[in-house]
Amino acid sequence: MQISRIDRDLGRFRDIVRGKIKENLRKYISHGEMVGRQGKDLVSIPVPSIDVPHFKFGAKEQGGVGMGEGEDGQPVDAGEEGDGQGEAGDAAGDHILEVEVTLEELAALMGEELELPRIEPRGRRSVESYRDKYSGISNVGPPGLRHFKRTYREALKRQLVTGTYDERDPVIIPIKRDMRFKSWTRTEEPASNAVVLYMMDVSGSMGDEQKEIVRIEAFWIDTWLRSQYKNLEFHFIIHDAVAREVDRHTFFHTRESGGTKISSAYRLCAELLEENYPVAEWNVYPFHFSDGDNWGGGDTDICLDLLQNQLLPRVNQFCYGQVTSTYGSGQFKRDLDGRFEDEEAMVTSQIDGKSDIPDSIKDFLSKGR
Amino acid sequence: MMSREDLRRWQQKIEGHASDAGLDFFDQRFELVDYRQLNEIASYGGFPVRYPHWTHGMEFDRLNKGYQYGLQKIYEMVINNDPCYAYLMKENAVVDQKLVMCHVYGHNDFFKNNIWFSKTNRHMIDEMANHASRIRRYVNLFGLDEVESFLDVCLSIERLIDVHSQFVTRHRIPLDHSRASVDATPDFRYEAKPYMESFINPEEAVQEQKRQHEEKVKASESPRQPEHPERDVLWFMMHHAPLNSWQRDILGMVRDEAYYFAPQWQTKIMNEGWATYWHSEFMTKFVMNDSEVIDFADHHSGTVGGQGFNPYKIGLYLFRDIEDRWNRGRFGQEYDECQSYEKRRAWNQDLGQGREKIFEVRKIYNDVTFIDTFLTDEFCEEHKLFVYQYDLDKDQYVIASREFKKIKRQLLSQLTNAGQPLISVIDSDHDGKGELLLRHTYEGTPLDLAYAKGTLSNLFKVWRKPVSVESVYKDKPIVMRFDGKEAKIRDLASTAG
Numbered sequence: 001m002q003i004s005r006i007d008r009d010l011g012r013f014r015d016i017v018r019g020k021i022k023e024n025l026r027k028y029i030s031h032g033e034m035v036g037r038q039g040k041d042l043v044s045i046p047v048p049s050i051d052v053p054h055f056k057f058g059a060k061e062q063g064g065v066g067m068g069e070g071e072d073g074q075p076v077d078a079g080e081e082g083d084g085q086g087e088a089g090d091a092a093g094d095h096i097l098e099v100e101v102t103l104e105e106l107a108a109l110m111g112e113e114l115e116l117p118r119i120e121p122r123g124r125r126s127v128e129s130y131r132d133k134y135s136g137i138s139n140v141g142p143p144g145l146r147h148f149k150r151t152y153r154e155a156l157k158r159q160l161v162t163g164t165y166d167e168r169d170p171v172i173i174p175i176k177r178d179m180r181f182k183s184w185t186r187t188e189e190p191a192s193n194a195v196v197l198y199m200m201d202v203s204g205s206m207g208d209e210q211k212e213i214v215r216i217e218a219f220w221i222d223t224w225l226r227s228q229y230k231n232l233e234f235h236f237i238i239h240d241a242v243a244r245e246v247d248r249h250t251f252f253h254t255r256e257s258g259g260t261k262i263s264s265a266y267r268l269c270a271e272l273l274e275e276n277y278p279v280a281e282w283n284v285y286p287f288h289f290s291d292g293d294n295w296g297g298g299d300t301d302i303c304l305d306l307l308q309n310q311l312l313p314r315v316n317q318f319c320y321g322q323v324t325s326t327y328g329s330g331q332f333k334r335d336l337d338g339r340f341e342d343e344e345a346m347v348t349s350q351i352d353g354k355s356d357i358p359d360s361i362k363d364f365l366s367k368g369r
Numbered sequence: 370m371m372s373r374e375d376l377r378r379w380q381q382k383i384e385g386h387a388s389d390a391g392l393d394f395f396d397q398r399f400e401l402v403d404y405r406q407l408n409e410i411a412s413y414g415g416f417p418v419r420y421p422h423w424t425h426g427m428e429f430d431r432l433n434k435g436y437q438y439g440l441q442k443i444y445e446m447v448i449n450n451d452p453c454y455a456y457l458m459k460e461n462a463v464v465d466q467k468l469v470m471c472h473v474y475g476h477n478d479f480f481k482n483n484i485w486f487s488k489t490n491r492h493m494i495d496e497m498a499n500h501a502s503r504i505r506r507y508v509n510l511f512g513l514d515e516v517e518s519f520l521d522v523c524l525s526i527e528r529l530i531d532v533h534s535q536f537v538t539r540h541r542i543p544l545d546h547s548r549a550s551v552d553a554t555p556d557f558r559y560e561a562k563p564y565m566e567s568f569i570n571p572e573e574a575v576q577e578q579k580r581q582h583e584e585k586v587k588a589s590e591s592p593r594q595p596e597h598p599e600r601d602v603l604w605f606m607m608h609h610a611p612l613n614s615w616q617r618d619i620l621g622m623v624r625d626e627a628y629y630f631a632p633q634w635q636t637k638i639m640n641e642g643w644a645t646y647w648h649s650e651f652m653t654k655f656v657m658n659d660s661e662v663i664d665f666a667d668h669h670s671g672t673v674g675g676q677g678f679n680p681y682k683i684g685l686y687l688f689r690d691i692e693d694r695w696n697r698g699r700f701g702q703e704y705d706e707c708q709s710y711e712k713r714r715a716w717n718q719d720l721g722q723g724r725e726k727i728f729e730v731r732k733i734y735n736d737v738t739f740i741d742t743f744l745t746d747e748f749c750e751e752h753k754l755f756v757y758q759y760d761l762d763k764d765q766y767v768i769a770s771r772e773f774k775k776i777k778r779q780l781l782s783q784l785t786n787a788g789q790p791l792i793s794v795i796d797s798d799h800d801g802k803g804e805l806l807l808r809h810t811y812e813g814t815p816l817d818l819a820y821a822k823g824t825l826s827n828l829f830k831v832w833r834k835p836v837s838v839e840s841v842y843k844d845k846p847i848v849m850r851f852d853g854k855e856a857k858i859r860d861l862a863s864t865a866g
Contacts, residue, residue, distance in 0.1 A: 005418075005421060006409040006412060006413075006425065006426065006429050008421060008426075009412070009421055009422060009423055009424075009425040009426035009429065010426035010429055010430060011426065012421070012422075012423035012426055012513075012517070013423040013424075013426030013427045013429075013430060014426070014430075015423075016423055050427065052424060052521060052524045052525050053525055053820045053821075053822075053823025053824045053826075053827060054524075054525050054526065054527075054528060054820060054824055055528075055529070055789070055790045055792050055809065055816060055820065055821060055824055055838075056789065056790065056816070056817050056820050057788075057790060057814045057815070057816065057817060058814070058815050058816060058817040058818070059817065061759070061814050061815055062783065062814050063756060063757055063758040063759060063766070063769065063779060064678060064756070064757055064766075064779065064783060065678050065754055065755070065756055065757070065776055065779050065780050065783070066678055066754070066755055066756075066757050066768070067678065067679065067682070067683075067752055067753055067754055067755070068753055068755075069753060070755065070768045071768065072767075072768050072769065072770065072771070073760075073767050073768060074767060074768045075760075075763065075765045075766065075767050075768075076755075076757045076766050076767065076768055
């Protein structure tokens with residue numbers, strides 16, 4: 001039977017699903033739901049049912065006949081047809097498809113949709129790791145790597161040519177020069193390291209809605225950077241008037257009531273980089289999210305100096321995302337833009353609501369740095 | 370697992386029992402496949418070779434997931450073909466293989482003898498393979514995207530056929546492929562030297578031919594196409610839509626396949642009931658050994674159990690009920706008019722016509738006439754049938770009634786046209802602008818408007834002019850028109866005149 005063709009049809013179907021995901025990707029990106037759907041390597045995405053449209057009855061209007069106990073008015077589980085032996089192909093799916101995609105694929109889709117360029121890793125592009133792959137055949141090698149099939153084929157060839165092969169008594173005896181061995185080639189894999197530092201203002205003016213936006217945006221930024229760097233490290237810094245390093249969970253779930261000193265976070269960030277991440281070996285991505293309020297008393301000037309002297313020289317790109325809140329003045333972005341107008345490594349983005357998330361991601365990642 | 374030899378021996382045994390019981394079947398072939406192969410074949414509607422289309426891939430994905438998560442598994446798959454092919458899954462237990470084989474002989478007999486199957490192509494496996502290779506050739510010529518999206522359109526309307534046209538002659542005006550040809554009056558004179566002209570082209574003959582041609586032209590310019598509402602929308606599109614020859618060919622193939630599958634939609638309850646009746650008969654009387662009783666009971670109850678509407682169960686018990694009634698003579702005027710519950714229960718005339726009757730039923734009935742004729746009040750009560758309806762307040766389905774009349778009505782309405790809306794072509798020159806007008810014959814259940822919109826937009830792709838469908842929504846007559854960009858719904862009552 002010749003039925004291997006199903007794989008091609010399956011491929012076509014998956015292409016269509018991929019297309020659907022891409023079509024709706026902006027919606028997914030600005031939707032928090034996806035974040036909760038992440039497994040280890042897979043994300044489960046609900047795709048609206050894919051079906052060939054045809055004339056059919058509206059489901060709820062139709063009703064039906066069932067069997068079993070029950071009083072009038074008692075709820076029934078419709079749609080549960082005794083389908084133990086379902087015949088092929090007549091139960092069309094009204095269900096929503098749950099499609100599992102790898103994070104890598106999701107990143108690729110996002111890259112296509114938002115037209116993100118691949119990141120050109122900075123610094124030493126030195127070769128840092130090798131991988132051996134058995135891909136060839138060689139005439140010499142250790143007995144353990146002997147390739148039986150190839151060896152016997154050589155022996156058979158030789159015996160046929162020399163006329164020592166007897167088809168009534170087909171004995172094939174390899175001699176030394178028939179021996180074939182598996183051989184490997186060494187491929188070089190440039191490995192580049194990157195560190196991502198998330199900083200967030202958790203002072204009173206940042207509400208749950210703002211934090212949710214940061215959480216969603218961070219998920220997608222992670223997804224993209226993961227697809228670009230093999231070795232990725234994360235640090236999370238929260239700050240109000242003082243800054244401290246926390247784990248991922250605490251980062252997204254902390255609320256303080258104090259005032260805001262952004263310089264505290266930048267200083268901690270600079271210290272972390274100074275101690276652990278030599279410029280030559282690491283690609284550095286600090287992201288800072290706040291509502292743009294900073295204490296007076298010259299703290300903003302301290303921030304600008306820290307950026308100028310300590311942070312910007314070390315980083316690939318410094319990203320500042322300003323999440324609009326009812327209380328925030330939004331002044332900090334204006335200050336940054338004013339000072340670093342010509343500085344390519346500084347990217348700022350205004351995020352008014354969830355629907356701005358895709359564009360904000362694009363702001364941050366479209367430079368390919 | 371059973372060896373091939375064992376299976377073959379069992380097949381012979383079961384075939385013997387089937388013959389003895391009076392079943393009349395095509396030569397039966399079994400193919401042994403693993404679950405993946407079975408799912409592949411099932412995705413192609415039971416056929417080893419079908420044309421390429423993504424819907425097959427989607428079905429495969431669904432079946433594979435269902436199997437892997439342990440939600441469902443296909444036990445039997447059998448194809449109406451001569452010889453009849455059925456598939457056995459390698460991984461199945463011995464008792465399952467036996468049961469499936471018994472079951473398959475029931476289907477085989479049904480395919481061969483039920484009148485609704487009599488017009489189906491009995492070499493459909495070959496035909497499907499032919500279709501596949503023709504469509505693959507078009508794919509090579511015109512590209513997969515082009516062909517696949519045209520198939521999308523065809524599949525969108527594949528159920529819009531006229532099943533009864535197989536048995537009666539419909540008056541239709543077939544295609545005049547050259548719509549333009551009527552404009553140019555051909556020259557009816559043969560080429561001739563001037564002195565031969567009056568002999569080769571006598572004036573009367575030329576005039577006569579001209580007259581005949583003009584009549585023909587007039588006839589083909591019938592004021593309205595179709596003359597009568599046309600249920601076979603596929604046929605109509607083939608003959609009246611502006612299609613390329615390859616598109617017409619594909620549409621024709623999809624139509625052939627639809628007519629092939631139609632009797633299976635029309636006889637789902639009967640077909641499964643019949644096969645279940647016979648597997649139960651053979652298994653319990655001859656085939657099963659003592660150690661298999663529990664597994665059989667388990668499997669059988671899986672088949673005929675469940676809460677919802679189960680065609681296997683209704684079919685099986687209705688056949689048994691008919692057999693019992695005709696054995697005891699519980700039919701006819703005298704019985705129907707008997708009012709005494711006691712008397713009716715004890716009714717027995719020892720007629721012994723049960724077997725004969727069910728063989729007759731399997732020959733000439735389909736699901737609609739089957740339910741219409743044989744569903745009785747007692748049966749509904751005994752098997753606890755009910756009607757459920759959607760309750761807007763509770764936002765779920767609830768039991769609405771156990772009244773016999775309502776149950777029967779609901780069943781018949783959902784079996785009519787195999788549960789599909791009745792759609793006909795009304796006019797191919799709607800408003801004098803060449804627009805296509807369809808009508809949904811409303812019988813109480815409205816259309817799914819989102820799907821209707823998608824279907825119209827697909828039809829627009831082949832008709833190339835606006836397409837509309839008349840229907841009724843919320844008790845008001847409406848028409849939905851798709852003009853190439855968007856679908857608009859118009860209230861017919863308020864804008865009439």
